[in-house]
Amino acid sequence: MTEHIIETVTILLAVTSIISEGKPDIPLPVHGIITQSVDLSLPVTPEGSGLEIYWTYQTSILAVYTNNRLKIINDKFMKRLETPDNGATLRINNLRKEDGGIYTVTISDTDGKVYETSYNLTVYDPVPSPVIQTEVMEDTTDRCNVTLHCSVPSITSDLSYTWKYRQGGSEYHLYNNGSTIQISLRNDSRDTEYLCIVHNPADQKNVSYTVQHICPHLVTSSQSKGGKRHHYDLLAILVLLVPLIALLFLIMKKRKSEKRKEEQLQEPKEEPKELQYATPQFQRSEGQRAEPEDKEIEQNGAIVYSTLVHHAV
Structure with a gap:
């Protein structure tokens, strides 16, 4: 118990001596939501094994980060603070409305340079669904x-x-x-x-x-107007399409006619059949002399001309 008190007093004296060297800047506004988390980021990237970071809340010591370890001093924030990014950020978890106020960070590096920044944290209720x-x-x-x-x-x-x-x-x-x-x-x-x-x-x-x-x-009225407008658009499209369809029909008909003529010209012509002539045949009957008499006889698809003359005996 005594060692803890001595350590706290030592830290307090160290922070007091560092802060007394200069005034902090105008606090940066930070906003948080109840039950959620908020990050307080350092103004510079901490480097070096001998780096010391002191955090204060209002007028009391909050925590100290040294030798890559965070030591929480304020019991009000016990188990609610963490330092991700190797101490470059102080994260406050499970925010409460009373956590609002001024937070100050003082950074002392191995070269003796001191950086100090303050934050003004305001914790809000979450916005309900409207x-x-x-x-x-x-x-x-x-x-x-x-x-x-x-x-x-x-x-x-x-x-x-x-x-x-x-x-x-x-x-x-x-x-x-x-x-x-x-x-x-x-x-x-x-x-x-x-x-x-x-x-x-x-x-x-x-x-x-x-x-x-x-x-x-x-909506109904507008949709009705939209329907009429759509009807007019269809009519306009039809007016344009009908002449185009008619022109295409005429072109196709003309091409078909030209193709038919071309096919007729390419077909072979049939040669006319020759006329065949048959020799007249005479047939005598008893007591008669037959002579040919003009008469048309069709034999084997050919026209045969013969003359038969009959004389009385």
Whole structure:
């Protein structure tokens, strides 16, 4: 017990002598969230085995980092401090609201140089998830005036409200600040999305709302107009396509006719058949003399001409 007291007094005297050499800079603002962690990073990278780092909280000794080991002095932070990155960062875990205040780090290297920086830590409650309430002020066939009110379910201080909007898949644009806004919607606003961002310096949450949820009749009207516009687009396309299809049909017909003529020219011509002549045959009957008489006789597909003459005996 006595050794612990002597060591603490020695550290306190060392820190006091170092701090007295110069005034600390303006404290750097640091924000943390209850139950989460926050890092206090050193202004320089610590190097050398003889490096000594002293941390103070408000007016009391917090911890000392020397010989690559962190020694926690303040019992309030016991088991909640660690030094990742070889002492280059002091991490405070499981933050509490009362952890807020001024933290000062004093670094003494082997060359006798001293660096000192202060941090002003503020610990905030996490931001609750917000909700949007709507109130329709005026609702006509082509316009809808609405009030959007953004709020959180619990009472939390240090909250700010910011509204953004976007249309379709575009980027968000700043609309207004404050928890309540008034908007006037028209038929061309059906794709508009309004985003409420609730934030404090350490945390933020958001919720969005679209026209489909506020004024559904605007969506229907706009979609109807969109349907008519689509119908007109189809008619315009058909007007352009019909002459093109007719032209293609004429070209194909002309090519087919030319091809048919070309095939007819390439077909071989049939030679005319020669006429065949048969020798007349005479047949005598008893008591008669037969002579040929002009008569057409068809034999074997050829035309045979003969003349038969009959004389009485």
